[in-house]
Amino acid sequence: MMTRTELRLRQRQAASMLRQAGIVITPKEASTIEAADCGLGKFEQIGLGVLVYVNTERCCAKELALWPGQTFPEHRHPPVGATDPGKEETFRCRWGLVYLYVPGSRTRRPKARPPAGREATYTVGHEVVLRPGDQYTLPPNTLHWFQAGPEGAVVSEFSTTSRDELDVFTDPEVRRIT
């Protein structure tokens, strides 16, 4: 569990990254930034900062802030009920550099490596490199993980409804509490 003091620090840092990317947010929004450490207690290695702009029963938009080299662990967004095939999401890099891994032919000499000691929980290895202005749309229920480049990254996410608590992580130790 992240302390309140660390949460405030991470919120300030994330807000600063967004500002650096040219993104204006309100003070009230800054105070709602989530710092997800995935229950692993090593935020700068595994986790991310998230500002949810809107999340209705139909669609969602967020900004993601990634610290230098920070990894968000492999997961998928499963179907919900009989009619929702799961969350579909588009990642658009706004600032910095992101390595995104999805199913498909495994990239030789990938730029990112899974966090040490947890390699077995990173199973997809087709690399997509996103620089500012690049984007990638991920179908529902598709395994993916991502890691920021050496300066960190700011990524916009446009998606259907977000239900983070339903995400299925490959690493059984990951806890996604929002």
Next chain:
Amino acid sequence: MMTRTELRLRQRQAASMLRQAGIVITPKEASTIEAADCGLGKFEQIGLGVLVYVNTERCCAKELALWPGQTFPEHRHPPVGATDPGKEETFRCRWGLVYLYVPGSRTRRPKARPPAGREATYTVGHEVVLRPGDQYTLPPNTLHWFQAGPEGAVVSEFSTTSRDELDVFTDPEVRRIT
């Protein structure tokens, strides 16, 4: 019908506005910017620039570029078929200033005025002022129109699927061809 020369000019101007707002787009994206004059042939008065990032069967994200004082005419996004109640959209101001008008109590002394000669086709008058970092979520099938402030505006739109050709405009002379 806008000439190809004017379209190219409007695309360059819109790309420049996005850049000014700190938004990075690719050259290929710049060439897909739409300059909608709503069939009225007075683009700087009535119309807008649009860059569609993604528009799937489930959700959509765009950047809108508005010229100084430019108005986008009153319209709504009607239900589609038996299950889709119509497009839901969130406008988030990134740069500049936008006056958005929606149903509700009519604002006294509104900041924007409908284009001269077309006042009768602007029927909703509850004013929402959006500055950078402000946003507003509009339910489906809800009349709305908007006008940029004196310097123009850049607005992100997060929504369900966009089907511009189905939009219902109050002004019968408006044509929305994309």
